[in-house]
Amino acid sequence: MSEELSVKDVIAATGFRFNKGLGQNFLTDKNLLAAIAFDSGLGKDETAVEVGTGAGTLTRALAAIAGRVISFEVDSSLAPVLELSLRGVENAEVIFRDVLKMSDEQFEEIVSGEFRLVANLPYYITTPLIMRFLESDLPVKSLTVMVQKEVADRLVAEAGSADYSAVTLAVQMAGSAKITRLVSRKMFYPAPNVDSAVVHIEVERGKLAGEDVPLIHKLVRSAFAMRRKTLANNLSVAFGISKSDAADIISAAGLDPFIRGERLSLEDFKTLSHVFLKS
Numbered sequence: 001m002s003e004e005l006s007v008k009d010v011i012a013a014t015g016f017r018f019n020k021g022l023g024q025n026f027l028t029d030k031n032l033l034a035a036i037a038f039d040s041g042l043g044k045d046e047t048a049v050e051v052g053t054g055a056g057t058l059t060r061a062l063a064a065i066a067g068r069v070i071s072f073e074v075d076s077s078l079a080p081v082l083e084l085s086l087r088g089v090e091n092a093e094v095i096f097r098d099v100l101k102m103s104d105e106q107f108e109e110i111v112s113g114e115f116r117l118v119a120n121l122p123y124y125i126t127t128p129l130i131m132r133f134l135e136s137d138l139p140v141k142s143l144t145v146m147v148q149k150e151v152a153d154r155l156v157a158e159a160g161s162a163d164y165s166a167v168t169l170a171v172q173m174a175g176s177a178k179i180t181r182l183v184s185r186k187m188f189y190p191a192p193n194v195d196s197a198v199v200h201i202e203v204e205r206g207k208l209a210g211e212d213v214p215l216i217h218k219l220v221r222s223a224f225a226m227r228r229k230t231l232a233n234n235l236s237v238a239f240g241i242s243k244s245d246a247a248d249i250i251s252a253a254g255l256d257p258f259i260r261g262e263r264l265s266l267e268d269f270k271t272l273s274h275v276f277l278k279s
């Protein structure tokens with residue numbers, strides 16, 4: 001933020017109107033913004049990709065520690081706000097486009113090379129955004145995302161717990177996740193109805209080298225498709241096989257044929273994929 005104007009001042013000066021549907025709750029506390037930028041692990045020669053520029057407060061904190069920042073925002077009515085709030089920041093560029101609607105090729109035309117992704121987005125987009133980057137071949141080194149506290153618990157959940165879900169496994173397949181800080185709703189302007197947490201996912205390229213990754217993704221998705229059903233039931237629907245064939249495959253993987261998908265670890269899914277490939 002320019003030294004003279006606060007976010008509230010900039011918003012008042014430009015007459016900007018918040019769009020609730022786009023989850024426009026902005027962070028203003030400089031210490032918190034610097035801490036989130038720190039959590040991203042960005043080095044001074046690295047590129048930050050921010051999704052959801054908002055009033056540019058996090059953009060500014062990222063630009064202070066990164067080589068360059070490319071920030072995507074869907075709401076072009078923020079342009080006058082950003083013109084003021086990012087004044088004097090030479091290494092940040094705002095692109096008014098929706099990353100979720102761009103192909104990898106379109107994305108790479110704008111962001112070439114490795115990058116660390118940082119996002120404080122509306123909650124309904126965070127899971128699709130995380131999946132979009134973890135399942136792509138884009139050279140993303142890490143994702144640091146502000147999410148609703150409940151979503152954070154899901155991202156770092158243990159197998160068998162109520163929070164364990166397909167997205168937990170998608171994260172484990174790509175790297176490792178930790179909650180770096182809890183953020184009270186009071187830290188946002190305007191304040192939302194929920195508390196948040198920052199989750200940092202460090203991507204480990206080649207973690208599943210030699211494995212049939214699309215098959216593991218399909219097994220994971222189908223295992224959680226109907227949570228109340230057994231794994232055999234879910235696999236039979238997803239793969240078009242009989243329940244008894246599915247149960248045989250599960251047994252051959254060393255698992256209880258009546259087990260539910262939510263009890264399987266990533267290792268179990270890998271073993272299951274090996275049995276599938278042989279069957």
Ligand code: SAM
Nearest residue numbers: 022025026027052053054073074075098120121
């Ligand atoms: N990064 C800022 C901050 O920390 O204060 C803004 C956060 S605000 C919660 C989320 C921002 O994401 C809003 O400005 C909203 O317009 C934008 N947004 C919503 N959907 C988006 C999308 N699909 N792609 C990019 N930006 C999006």
